[in-house]
Amino acid sequence: MLKMIMADGLAEKKQIEDMRARAAQTGEEITATAAAVLKDVRENGYAAVEKYSLRFDGAAPREIGPEELQAAYEACPEDLIAAMEEAAESIRDYNEKILTQSMEWKNPVGGTVGRVVRGLTRVGIYVPGGTAAYPSSVLMNAVPAKVAGVQEIVMVTPPTENLNQAVLAAAKIAGVDRVIGVGGIQAVAALAYGAGFIPRVDKICGPGNAYVAAAKRLVYGTIDIDMVAGPSEVLVIADAAANPKYVAADLLSQAEHDVLASAVLLTTSAELAQQVDAEIVRQTAYLSRKDIIERSLHDFGAAIVCPDLQTCADLANEIAPEHLEICTENPREVLPLILNAGAVFLGEHAPEPLGDYMAGPNHVLPTSGTARFFSPLSVESFLKTMSVLEYSRDQLAQQWEHIVAFAQAESLTAHANSIQVRFEDENT
Secondary structure (H helix, E strand, C coil): CCEEEECCCCHHHHHHHHHHHCCCCCCHHHHHHHHHHHHHHHHHCHHHHHHHHHHHHCCCCEEECHHHHHHHHHHCCHHHHHHHHHHHHHHHHHHHHHCCCCEEEECCCCCEEEEEEEECCEEEEECCCHHHCCHHHHHHHHHHHHHHCCCEEEEEECCCCCCCHHHHHHHHHHCCCEEEECCHHHHHHHHHHCECCECCCCEEECCCCHHHHHHHHHHECCEEECCCCCCCEEEEEECCCCCHHHHHHHHHHHHCCCCCCEEEEEECCHHHHHHHHHHHHHHHCCCCCHHHHHHHHHHHEEEEECCCHHHHHHHHHHHCCCEEEEECCCHHHHHHHCCCCCEEEECCCCCHHHHHHCCCCCCCCCCCCHHHCCCCCCHHHHEEEEEEEECCHHHHHCCHHHHHHHHHHCCCHHHHHHHHCCCHHHHC
């Protein structure tokens, strides 16, 4: 089922190009539709939001109150509630440990400088409806925002007749402040501009379909967004010591996401590659999303046999995968070679689904090679900083002439004057 590729500097390039091509920019028609809806909401406010909500979701936007969240919480199976609460605690613990703190210090002339760290005021979390409703994503978006000190978290989700109970329960567990039944482009527009009882936010996070992704991209700059995510992907680096059953299972765990998902094995062992392929065939036969798996592996799955682990690492850095598993005899020795990845999973007992649900680091990760310059969602995604400066007259006196020299070189005489007036009595 996996394409077998012997790395020679050229053969593997086609696979990398195919991975990049599958995450092409949103189509022009989708972008145009998103732009039109955004413009309508910007100009006509809540009336436009309601119009599109009735048209596409068959219901007007509505507030989902605490009683409904509590009822959803009580309706969920106890084992699921326990899992979500434990996951929330792991996410909270991880983000508390990496939380950036405000700090001040003395610069070389004795002036006080530093920065103040603040949480964003209001954040919107988009949660898809239907089969794409994932309570884990609610936790992964909302809990870090809470740790950051965001004052108000507003979750939006399509106003379907039967809202996903696990999603609503996750919102309660995560401490979401408001839940509003509204979805699609109109939800992004309402959060970006404000519309009726739907408030404007500072940032929108969360997954959505191509229309939601296009809308998020278009409102960026008016507000912030998390990222525009592409299809899911996993890359596994494995040597001859790897367990082919585990490697196959981990490749399949991403292949089932979507027909555009990518699952690629980089290995130093041709024998392991063959064993993994046989395991994929065996395990796929009993999985519920078999059709999706077979299509995604046919189009975007591959086993690339490399001469050594350094070559594997070099290819991984070029691909910059969303998820990177290192299933080698000594995974810690490979880690220093990795420069670009959304999340790295070390060893055969750290499979990718561990990161999706329970360990604590976020599963909202850069895709499609953007791990070269983007980072995972975390508490830092919900923070902003302000610089702080405080000087005494004596401290300013040590630098005033240099400031004036800069200002005069840039022909900014008012800048120079702002400094000079403070010392003109000493120069007369």
